[in-house]
Amino acid sequence: MKIHEWQARELFEKYNIPVPRGYLCRNADEVRKAAADIAKPVVVKAQILVAGRGKAGGVKHASSPDEALSIAQDMIGATIKGIKVTSVLVVEAIKPEKELYIGFTIDRAMRAVTLIASSEGGVDLEVLAKTEPEKIYRKNIDPMVGLHPYEAREAAYSIGLSDKSANDFTSICLKIFEIFNSVDADLAESNPLAVRFDGSLVALDSRITLDDNAVFRHREYYQVDEELSPLEMEAHAADLAFVQLDGDIGIIGNGAGLVMATIDVVAHFGGKPANFLDMGGGSSVESVYRAVKICLEQKSLKALFVNILGGITKCDDVANGLVRALKESQLKIPITVRMVGTNEEEGRKILSENGIWYLDSMETAAEAVVKSAYSRN
């Protein structure tokens, strides 16, 4: 889960990591006052949870409070990359001598936290990793032990720092690691981390994403993902894994891998899947009901495919949920159900009694659903 730059910045401040002077503002007048108070050139940064905001006009320099005001008037309320800007961060513009990168992420294969540092900050690290990988310093940190000061120091010397810069880097590195752990982050970085004229360091940007599974420990940061469609938000609120796609065949299944495969198989037979909807394991009648309701809210759906392989999930629960949802929604498109596994017979009995057609094989069912979707047109 992404959190806003201003929230990450607040965490940096709480841990005494130097950041440029700045204020979070919700209207243009506040921006003018903030710029006047800072009394130096400022940067106005749109607080939206999306990458590439700079290139899309979400980050602008102002040399006077009036200029900041005018930028803010344009920016606040505007839509950048599909997201409405409701607040901006106004910070002192700092001209760095040099820009560094520092960040922590998780290495899946090594089961470790990775410290990443580079003498080349302010650029896209993914690009740098491809063009000049030797400029990126990586060190895996044992999560049982944590980051030792010596490891932060090694990183500092390895990217060519010395004296005050090396000491500042070491200290900032340790603090970002503390933040990384304290909020259950899966990414915490500063890019760029600027070196100033006197060798001191200041974090010009701060970016943190939290582990979705740990949000229950950090409710204060809970954030609706602004990039989600309204329907995706509704599905997430109902605890369903739901992703909208471009097609017209609704897909519901139990288990992420199975639903992904269902989509692939439907596409293989020439269908265009409209969505990914995983009800998860152990779905109740209620969750099946909600899944179908949400899936059917998609406009221009031409067919619905429900693919159930019961393990934890019980086929009779699914059947009951399906029956209830279909009755309420007065379904006008063809539905194909594939249902095998736990309580298969009970489930099929319920479907039969309610006149719902079912199949045994996923592939046969996928072919059938594609046919049913497009032959009606």
Added chain:
Amino acid sequence: MKIHEWQARELFEKYNIPVPRGYLCRNADEVRKAAADIAKPVVVKAQILVAGRGKAGGVKHASSPDEALSIAQDMIGATIKGIKVTSVLVVEAIKPEKELYIGFTIDRAMRAVTLIASSEGGVDLEVLAKTEPEKIYRKNIDPMVGLHPYEAREAAYSIGLSDKSANDFTSICLKIFEIFNSVDADLAESNPLAVRFDGSLVALDSRITLDDNAVFRHREYYQVDEELSPLEMEAHAADLAFVQLDGDIGIIGNGAGLVMATIDVVAHFGGKPANFLDMGGGSSVESVYRAVKICLEQKSLKALFVNILGGITKCDDVANGLVRALKESQLKIPITVRMVGTNEEEGRKILSENGIWYLDSMETAAEAVVKSAYSRN
């Protein structure tokens, strides 16, 4: 380093461990007000850093604010076990259904933190350990990993708790462990930890001692050891390890083991050592000077023995410090110096030039100092 019960109690409160309602009071009037506010029978507890305060009259029950006032009038300002009472803790008197023990300490041999729990609280654990060791539950906790909730739960069930008491115990146990680590404690305990009528637990007492070596991380708890003599306090302020004994021969040396052995050897030859004074390794001229000055402040000293085996300590530094201190103090008692090791020759030269007698062997020197002390009478 011991900290006061009220400080430990504050830590317990900060970590949401239930404690009886209570106030720290510095005069009798405050005590009356506190008791009136609590509006129940109270206990008045002298805040002194010494064991056995209860039996010495430092803990008294009062059934009314007036009784509390009168107890406080007697207690505050009085001297208990040699220590003047300047404050008392006034807490609600709780009649427990049962008293438990919970504590954490350090197991030297196992290099672990030990969780100790017992269904028999409110008694001296050392005594219980001898009479009914089977009533004490011990579990070593890996300091690299910390205490898991399951370990606290195991302890709770092992001492016969169930339901709400088991849950409360688990939670309190985890919190005391957190405190133990957060303040670098070498002991943190609640004795008794009371079980109330409804099965809930409340910490009737709280006791914490901090690791002396970690006090630099917890300056806010820094506490003068009230059991020290004025001279011991002065020595500690000068960073000297100094313990007063009952005898009349002053002992100074470098290294704790050597000074202990020196005392033993002096006693072996019939001398009565007046003190333990370890200047530590790497003593400077200045620290030797201060050591001698403090040692000579002891009244009725009959002789002084300086035993130096130079490793880090340089004999010439010691000699220079000695000369300076002896000159200033116009020494009136015999001094015996034993000095070998690093820069031995330079040191001896300085001693010779200043007319100070020295020997090679610790045992010869010890015999000599004993003779010098008692033959003068």
Added chain:
Amino acid sequence: MTILVDKSTKVLVQGATGREGSSHTLAMLKYGTNVVAGVTPGKSGSNIGGVPIYNTVKQAVSEHPEINSSIIFVPAPYNADAVYEALDSGMKLIVDITEHVPVHDSLEFVNYARNKGVTIIGPNCPGVISPGDCKLGIMPGQIFSKGNVGIVSRSGTLTYEIAWVLTKAGLGQSTAVGVGGDPIVGRDTVEIIEMFEGDPETKALVVIGEIGGDAEERLALRIRQVGVKKPIVSFIAGRQAPPGKRMGHAGAIISMGSGSAGGKIKALEASGVPVAELPSQIPVLISKSMRQ
């Protein structure tokens, strides 16, 4: 022989009295799994289908010292504690079924387990089954059949799908392992393949992958570097998945242009591993690869 579980597996169920825990305790018993005891704090003295319940793992293990494996159904906020309780009680194998375990928790206990030499499967996994011998998981047992194909999968239901296809084609399984759909798992695809390589019962392998991470790419690299002793075929889910979107599993996301199904398929095929487009093609590919 099979890998991870067999007839000698003596099972403890942690979180045995919860909804999932109790129903799968019964299902495992029914399958013939040697479920010896269960644990739920505060429920000592009760039982699930005759399986005695204890307050702590320590208590269970002291009453039943034959226990060597544990399966965990303890909700995410308390899951790590349950894993440590198992890890510190002498288990050789721990199957962690629970989903939504915070990644910082699993990072720590997975490292702790590796230092201790204990095998964790999961979290967020369907478990392990050696058909006919032992089911230590939540998979529907009737779908699997005894045989010589080893399955390793990052998915649950997709594993059942493919096992079903294999079973219908007469290709039984030695062991099927669902490694789990989280970014951090106790044993990953490559490590399970290494176990299968040492198992004489297993003659061919099916790798069921999905988008996200680089487990499949690392497997492909390993095959190129040191080879693999047994024929492998694969199925990768998520060919149609859009980048940047988490597809159900915490680990199933194409981020920064890496972890796509296309990339994985390319890597595997470059290492000589045929990748099926449809589950039904897998039996054919296996038969073909075993003939070579």
Added chain:
Amino acid sequence: MTILVDKSTKVLVQGATGREGSSHTLAMLKYGTNVVAGVTPGKSGSNIGGVPIYNTVKQAVSEHPEINSSIIFVPAPYNADAVYEALDSGMKLIVDITEHVPVHDSLEFVNYARNKGVTIIGPNCPGVISPGDCKLGIMPGQIFSKGNVGIVSRSGTLTYEIAWVLTKAGLGQSTAVGVGGDPIVGRDTVEIIEMFEGDPETKALVVIGEIGGDAEERLALRIRQVGVKKPIVSFIAGRQAPPGKRMGHAGAIISMGSGSAGGKIKALEASGVPVAELPSQIPVLISKSMRQ
């Protein structure tokens, strides 16, 4: 052969440019110890008596891969970090001289080291010397002489005292180990005795104990239970120490009636270990015990 250190010991000095660090680097060099490099952050490029200084242990080890041991003079607040830096850089032996190290720090790094199989001596110790071969410590080298008596001690200067008595009596030492005066040390008296038992060079042992803890009692128990292969004599400091008072060392305190010199002497004597009342008696006791 000796224990812990010998001519193959290649030494790194951490905290090499500080007052103690630099003077003991020179003293060790003078003694003939193979001091290869030193570390002080920010001082890379300088040298102490010709020994090159680096910013990090990693840098030192990559320039001098022969380094296998480290001696640490880093002040208490930063000491743990220096120990971990050494532990993670492939050292086999770490001698931690620093005093006043917080016990929670040493608890952690000592456990970490044990899991890693690395030997830590200290903290708050004088180090280790195998006379004539290697001095990895702060003891005055001239007091020691090569021979067959192994010394293990919880004290610094008292060790020198007894080594001096032995040397004057013509009894040289194989290795002398100061385990450290803190409550938590990397290797304790019992463990060092076990090392000496396996060392053919060592023919007799001197155990120098003091009040506090139960290292001597545990040694006595071990001797009663499994015996000891070599004659042991002992000296225990603190017969006159009052209870409840910390005698200089963090670990030297008689608390709750345990850890007194009397108790230790009784335990050792009950196990057949003669305990000297005066240091000068030790050579006599050794000669006697070796004759038996």
